[in-house]
Structures are given as structure tokens and as C-alpha cells.
Amino acid sequence: MRTKYIHKKAKNISIFGSITGLFVILLILGNPLNVNAQTDEFANEPVSGTFETGLLAETQTVATPFAGEFELHVQHRFGLIENGLEDVFGIYATSNIRMGLNYGITEKIMVGYGYTKEFKLQEFHGKYRVLTQTESNSIPVSVAVYGNLAINSQDKSVFGNDYKFSDRLSYFSQLLIAHKFNDNFSLQFGPSFTHFNKTDTLVEHDKVALSLAGRAKVSPSMSIFFEYDQPLNIDDMREFASDENDPEANLSFGIEIGTSTHVFQVFMSNYEGITPQRNILYNKNKIDDGDFLFGFNILVRF
Amino acid sequence: MKTFKIIILVAIALFAFSFSVQQKKAGPWEIPAEYKKMENPLANDKASVNKGKMVYMKHCRSCHGNTGLGDGPKAARLKTFPGDFTSAEFQAQSDGELFYKSIIGRDEMPNYEKKIPSKKDQWSVINYMRTFKK
Numbered sequence: 001m002r003t004k005y006i007h008k009k010a011k012n013i014s015i016f017g018s019i020t021g022l023f024v025i026l027l028i029l030g031n032p033l034n035v036n037a038q039t040d041e042f043a044n045e046p047v048s049g050t051f052e053t054g055l056l057a058e059t060q061t062v063a064t065p066f067a068g069e070f071e072l073h074v075q076h077r078f079g080l081i082e083n084g085l086e087d088v089f090g091i092y093a094t095s096n097i098r099m100g101l102n103y104g105i106t107e108k109i110m111v112g113y114g115y116t117k118e119f120k121l122q123e124f125h126g127k128y129r130v131l132t133q134t135e136s137n138s139i140p141v142s143v144a145v146y147g148n149l150a151i152n153s154q155d156k157s158v159f160g161n162d163y164k165f166s167d168r169l170s171y172f173s174q175l176l177i178a179h180k181f182n183d184n185f186s187l188q189f190g191p192s193f194t195h196f197n198k199t200d201t202l203v204e205h206d207k208v209a210l211s212l213a214g215r216a217k218v219s220p221s222m223s224i225f226f227e228y229d230q231p232l233n234i235d236d237m238r239e240f241a242s243d244e245n246d247p248e249a250n251l252s253f254g255i256e257i258g259t260s261t262h263v264f265q266v267f268m269s270n271y272e273g274i275t276p277q278r279n280i281l282y283n284k285n286k287i288d289d290g291d292f293l294f295g296f297n298i299l300v301r302f
Numbered sequence: 303m304k305t306f307k308i309i310i311l312v313a314i315a316l317f318a319f320s321f322s323v324q325q326k327k328a329g330p331w332e333i334p335a336e337y338k339k340m341e342n343p344l345a346n347d348k349a350s351v352n353k354g355k356m357v358y359m360k361h362c363r364s365c366h367g368n369t370g371l372g373d374g375p376k377a378a379r380l381k382t383f384p385g386d387f388t389s390a391e392f393q394a395q396s397d398g399e400l401f402y403k404s405i406i407g408r409d410e411m412p413n414y415e416k417k418i419p420s421k422k423d424q425w426s427v428i429n430y431m432r433t434f435k436k
Contacts, residue, residue, distance in 0.1 A: 041343045041421075048420035049356075066416045107419075135422065183353055220359035260361040260417060 043136035050142055050180040051188070051215060053263045053299050054102065054110065054127065057227045057252040058271045058279060059211050061188055062142040062178040064129050065104030070302050073100040073114065077272050077295040080285065090293050098274040108132075116275050120153040123275055133180055140179065147173040150275050159198060167198035172277040174211075184217040194277045204239040207247065208232045209280045221259065227252040229271075231280055247283045252295075263299040268292045325383045333402045340398030344425040346432060354430025357423050361414060362404075370434035382410050387434040400428050 051061035055073065065071050079093020087093045100114025100123070108129040115122050125148035133142045152159075152168040159167040174192035181187070190211040199205055213227040233246040254267020270285040272293055285291030344350050358366075365380060367373040370387030377384055385392060395403075405424050407413045418424050 045420055045422055048418075048423050066419070069416075183356060217356070220356040221363075258360055259364065 043134065044138060045135045046132040047135055047142075047180045049183075050133065050178050050186045052223070052256055052258040055265075055297055055299065056188075056213050056215065056225055056256075057254060057265060057267050057295070057297070058229065058250065058269055058274075058276070059188075059190060059213050059227050060127060060144075060146045060174060060176060060276075061213070062129060062132075062144040062176045064108060064110040064127055064144070065102055065301070067104050067106050069104045071102040071104075071112075072300045072302070073098070073102065074298040075100070075274050075295070076297075077269070077274060078293055080272075080291055080293050081268075082291065096272055096274055116150075116273075116278075118273065119278065121150045121275050121278070122153050123148055123150040125149070133178070142176075142178045142180075144176040144178075145173070146176060147171070148276070150277060170194070170196040170277045172275075172280070174276070185214070187214045188212070192276070192280065194280045196277065196281060199281070200245075202240050202242060203245045203281065206237075206239070207281050208237065215256065221257055223256045223258075225254060225256055225265075225267075227269075229280070231283075247281055248286050250279065250283060250285075251287045254295075261301050263297070265297040267295055269295050325380060328382050328385060331399075331403060331408070333399050337398045337402035337406075338396060340396075340401060342397035342401075342425055342428060344422060344429060346429045350422075350426040350429045351433060353423065354426035354428070357418060357427040358430050361417060362427070370431065380410050384411075387431055388436045390436075393432070393435045397425075397428050400431060401425070404428065404431070 051063045054061055054063045054065065054071070055075075075098040077096045079087060079090035079095060081089040083090070083093070096116065096118045098114050098116040100112055102110055102112035104110050110127045112125050113123065114125070125146065127144055127146045129142065129144045131139055131141065131143040133139055148171065150170045150172070152170070156163045172192060172194050174190050176188060176190045178186060178188035188211075190213070192209050192211065194207045194209065196203075196205050209229055209231040211227065211229045213225065215223050215225040217223045227250070229250040231247045231249065233243060248270065250270040252267050252269035252271070254265060254269075257264045270287055270291055270293075271279040271283055272285065273279040273282060285293075363374055364376045365372070365374045365384045366387065367377065372384040372386055374384075387393075401424065403411065404427060405414050405418065414424070418427070
């Protein structure tokens, strides 16, 4: 058992290492924006379009709405594709839906509310863009902090005997660091921390996770993207001896179409929870086993 | 009942007629002098044209069309014809004039200062519009 732990720990650390390493190397080596910087006039301008919108598949991005702008989000996840034609690759299976509204208070501050079907989650969230990358790379990265509070609004009987209101609460916070390499390619690295006040039996209350996401434009209005999330199931950070309830990593990939007022993302993913803390702590779908599902996000700006 | 039917028919006819009304041609623009003589700070090179194309395809294409003929999918619903960017008359305008019309806008042509916040993006779309010249 111990060997298994050590093996798993090593695996986690190596994944952690490779994700951060890759990001840093790309950041240092790939700096074509600098080469293309045309005139000093634009040198200190913030870069535009690092990501199409504040949401990319399952992760938040460094992008925020403009000041005074509303964003309506419709996020939909079908069932797992495992049953094939029986339920048309999950399309007729039970699905999860989130609807949300975000508002840009300033260019850099966003607040929002959303509700998710599974676990009747009511979610309040906010994002603050601390730094914005400039054309000359005098600021080489865009940095944002994101945080949310989700309230599980199911009947109180599901929380067990000694029910308190705080049992319903869970939190997710993330630091987002993104770099736009050129007009066609952007990457983002995001360490996150998840906390649940009350979890299922033998499920940890806290979880640190890492996310890496990237987007590449394939035409002026269409891009392909990927996202990888790795919860850190490390022994030294473990709350319980058993690793049975360890959450699984996620891989999402798909296409994105952006217009002036709408953004459409269609993708495949392992995550079905939509709300990030549910995904990070409770995901049991394995990449290796092919536990993927179809999902889409629609965003309307007004 | 008969009167009701006639009213319905008249209503349908009026509705149909309202769609057949020709789009009016855009009236003359009043462009402030500072914009008229404004110089394009961005070199008209391949990089800026490519960037401009991205911006155009995202924000402008739906009305102004893929090739700038004013025949995008949303154009038919506009009261004013969005203009033919391939015409000599259009291309004769200065970059500053095009900038004012494209970014500041008026009436049905919305203001894009917020949606295209980067100055570089704003000028690059002007450079891209120059490629429509026949």
C-alpha cells in the first residue's frame, strides 16, 4: 500500500513539474510578440484577445467582461459517451446544466451569479484582473484572481443529522496566469484551492489542483482549445489514509467560435459537475478509461 | 367576422410591405476635423492586415459581409445600407475618416471603442478594409 502511495505521489509531482516547466519554458522561449512589436506607440498597450471570454470549457480565464457589460452563460454537459448508440453517445442520458449571469463592474472586476442543476448549487463568484500583458511584453503575463462561493440548496435531510447552514457551503479560488504568444496562440496556467465545509464520507475537505489551458486560432473566428486539470493527490497533504476517493484528472478539448456578441464552445470533457469545486473534488471519470462526455458553453454579451 | 378577416389581411399586407421598403442610402457624415487629418500610426503590413481580418470577421462581417460589399447576413435587417467598401468612393477616404466611421460610429453603426478596446486592433481593421479595394 505504501509503495502505491509513493508511486502515486511521484507521479503527481512529475505531472506538476512538467506542467509548470512547460509553461515557464514556453514563456521564456516563445516571445514572438516582442519581435512583432511595430512601433513604440503601442508598446504599453494591453494585448487584446488572450482568450475569447472569461470561460474556456471548464476553467475560468484571465478575460473579464467590459465595464458595464452583462454576459449570459448557458453551460450544458451531456452524459458519458460510454453507452454508444444506446443513448446516442450520452445525448439522451441525464445531463447537467448551469445558467449564469456575469457583470463587469470595471474593466478589471467581474461579479456573477449562477445556478447548476446537479446538487442545486447556487453560486456567487468574482474575478479581478490584477495585471494585463502589454504588447511589448514589459508586463509578460496577464494575471487574474478568481473566487467563488457555492451554496448547496438541496433539502437539509441530505446533510445528515447535525445539520448546520454552513454545511451547504463550498469554496473555490484560483490564480490565473496567462500569456499570449501571438495572435493565434495563448496559454494559461492556474493553481487552485478547493474547500468544502462538509463532504461525503472519506472525501477530503481541501484540494489543491493545477490547470493548464491553451487556445489556438485556426481561422479568424474559430479556434481549437484544450484544458488539463490535475488535482494534487499527495500523501503529505492527505486528510485520510485511504486514497480510494481521490479525484481524477480532467482533459477537455474542443472548438470555439467567437462573434461580436456570442461565443460558442463545443467540446469533450471528463468533468460533469460544471461548478469547479465539484469537478476538482468529486470527479471519478478517468481519462485513461475514456470516460468522456460532450458539452457546450454558450455566452451572450449585452 | 368578415371585418376581422379584412383587418387581418390588411395587417399582413402592411407587415409584408414594411419589409419590402428599400434600404435608404447613408446620408453624409459629419466627421470632426481632428479625425479627418488623423494619421494611421500602424504600418500597413501583413501582420496588421491579418490582425485586422480577425477583428473584422468577429465584429464587422455579420453586416458588412465577407468581402465588404455590405451583404452580410444581418445587413437586410438594417434601415441603412451599410456601404460598399470595394468602391473607389469609399477607398478615397482618409484612414482617419474611416477610423471615425468604423470605431466611433453613429445611428445603426454602433460605437466600437469598448468592444475593440485596443488601439492597435482598431487601426488594424482599417488596414484590412483597404484590402477590399478593387
